[in-house]
Amino acid sequence: MKNKVAIIGAGMVGSTTAYSLITQNTAEEIVLLDANSALAQSQAMDLQHSVPFAGFTKVQAGTYQDLKDCAIVVIACGAKQKPGETRLDLVKKNSAIMKDVVPKVFQANAHAVLIMVSNPVDILTHQAISLFPKKRDQILGSGTILDSARFRFLLGQHLKINPQSIHAYIVGEHGDSELPLWSTATVGNIPIARFRSLTSGVKRTIFEKAKNAAYAIIEGKQATYYAIASGVAELIETILFDRRTVWPVSHLMDGEFGLHDVALSLPVVLGRQGIVERLPVGINATEKKQLKQSAAKLRKVIQALR
Numbered sequence: 001m002k003n004k005v006a007i008i009g010a011g012m013v014g015s016t017t018a019y020s021l022i023t024q025n026t027a028e029e030i031v032l033l034d035a036n037s038a039l040a041q042s043q044a045m046d047l048q049h050s051v052p053f054a055g056f057t058k059v060q061a062g063t064y065q066d067l068k069d070c071a072i073v074v075i076a077c078g079a080k081q082k083p084g085e086t087r088l089d090l091v092k093k094n095s096a097i098m099k100d101v102v103p104k105v106f107q108a109n110a111h112a113v114l115i116m117v118s119n120p121v122d123i124l125t126h127q128a129i130s131l132f133p134k135k136r137d138q139i140l141g142s143g144t145i146l147d148s149a150r151f152r153f154l155l156g157q158h159l160k161i162n163p164q165s166i167h168a169y170i171v172g173e174h175g176d177s178e179l180p181l182w183s184t185a186t187v188g189n190i191p192i193a194r195f196r197s198l199t200s201g202v203k204r205t206i207f208e209k210a211k212n213a214a215y216a217i218i219e220g221k222q223a224t225y226y227a228i229a230s231g232v233a234e235l236i237e238t239i240l241f242d243r244r245t246v247w248p249v250s251h252l253m254d255g256e257f258g259l260h261d262v263a264l265s266l267p268v269v270l271g272r273q274g275i276v277e278r279l280p281v282g283i284n285a286t287e288k289k290q291l292k293q294s295a296a297k298l299r300k301v302i303q304a305l306r
Helices: 012-023 037-048 087-108 121-131 145-159 200-221 226-240 285-305
Strands: 004-008 029-033 058-061 072-075 113-116 139-141 245-254 260-271 274-278
Touching: 004 012, 012 029, 012 037, 012 226, 029 037, 037 058, 072 087, 072 226, 087 113, 087 121, 087 285, 113 121, 113 226, 121 139, 121 245, 121 260, 121 285, 139 260, 139 274, 145 200, 145 226, 145 245, 226 245, 226 260, 245 274, 260 285
Parallel strands: 004 029, 004 072, 029 058, 072 113, 113 139
Antiparallel strands: 139 245, 245 260, 260 274
């Protein structure tokens, strides 16, 4: 199977993800699908014209038939979060869309790795896995990759250190019940607890800014897309080239911390087949309690959909 990526949803997140792949010269081919075929065609044409400035990537608008030889399918379609809405407010609208889209993806290509980006990402990831339980390791959500990036950026800004040298995760729901893993956070290999300027008040402020960043951005410009597109492009590269990189993506819990029948984010190893290894994450008692609370919140939404 060649390094071909399909993106379902040609709005700002989908098209910016395609643009990120082109500038990074990651994929051989990108196909855009959208219920609005004119939008998909126009986005593809605009993206095609960026190719001479970047790596050579074939870009086209297409249909589900074009998914048959894709390595990865990104789902970025559906209603977007409006000012004042939470991600969970989108659940009924986007759940109905996914019941239509996901079966069409696997009917066209049973071997593709599916990356769910549409919100609420944890609920929709769980829904996709519920429809195709045997493909659980092929189905993952972008989860808290963006929350963790925001977290690392803000920590780096405070400590005046490149965030790429900061190893810190936000896990759980991609939303209001998410939690920071302070107990495992490091700068290089130095525990973050050793940095005295990170008082409990500073840590609380940094986490709240990371958690609520989407609300601030949406209030100002109606959508977030640059950072999430960059993150999804990194997931795609990890999978296409079997990088075996650790990412905090949304996936089905299999007894971790006593959790079942819910999808949320914890660090896993990603490779060409999707999730290739689940890691024994060590967290403290407070974080375990918060993680279980996050899972309980998500499970209530799952049960309400049934």
